[in-house]
Amino acid sequence: MLSLAEVNALSIDAFVARFGDVAENSPWVAEAAAAMRPYRSRDAMVAAFAQAVRRAPRHMQVTLIRAHPDLAGRAAMAGEMAEDSRREQAGAGLDRLSPEEFERFTALNGLYRRTFGFPFILAVKGATKEQILEAFETRVGNTPEVEFQTALGQIGRIFRFRIEDRVLPG
Structure with a gap:
């Protein structure tokens, strides 16, 4: 388990390596969420992942669901x-x-x-x-x-x- 400070300190590549599988076979979600750091809380991190999906074009949302x-x-x-x-x-x-x-x-x-x-x-x-x-x-x-x-x-x-x-x- 990582602390929030450790999560916020990760490079984008390290963040995607660590959290790229949170969204099933869709590391683009973690990459987009990484750009929304620093997170003030774990809930804010969860919200960043959800926001990355909401902001994505519909075809990417469909691809995520189908993954x-x-x-x-x-x-x-x-x-x-x-x-x-x-x-x-x-x-x-x-x-x-x-x-x-x-x-x-x-x-x-x-x-x-x-x-x-x-x-x-x-x-x-x-x-x-x-x-x-x-x-x-x-x-x-x-x-x-x-x-x-x-x-x-x-x-x-x-x-x-x-x-x-x-x-x-x-």
Whole structure:
């Protein structure tokens, strides 16, 4: 864990090396957030990451959303996703699904992707698989724009969890 003073003292390259994976396979977010330093608090750092995404052109926002793996999907089962995502999904029990649960997640992932053109995003830290399935089933009925904004909001929550795991409060 780094102190806020240490975070603020990092070069841009060192900052991106340390925090480039906070946004799933999208180090450009960390690069943009680094330019907003110095941070007065860890919350300000989280806000900088979210602001970097809000300021980005829509096509970059879409690319960021699409960089996330399906929950309990092929990448998860093959171990082909970022370490933070693997750990978060395992913490929610998504690595221990019954065949029926796996089938349900697979069906919902497919329906969601067909409906919206990007993966279902949920900050799963602290959630159960039942809560995740309920959110899936509720959100698949949203309009595309509502779901796009919901996905960006969930990505902001993911930023918070990942930054809190790496930076001391203060």
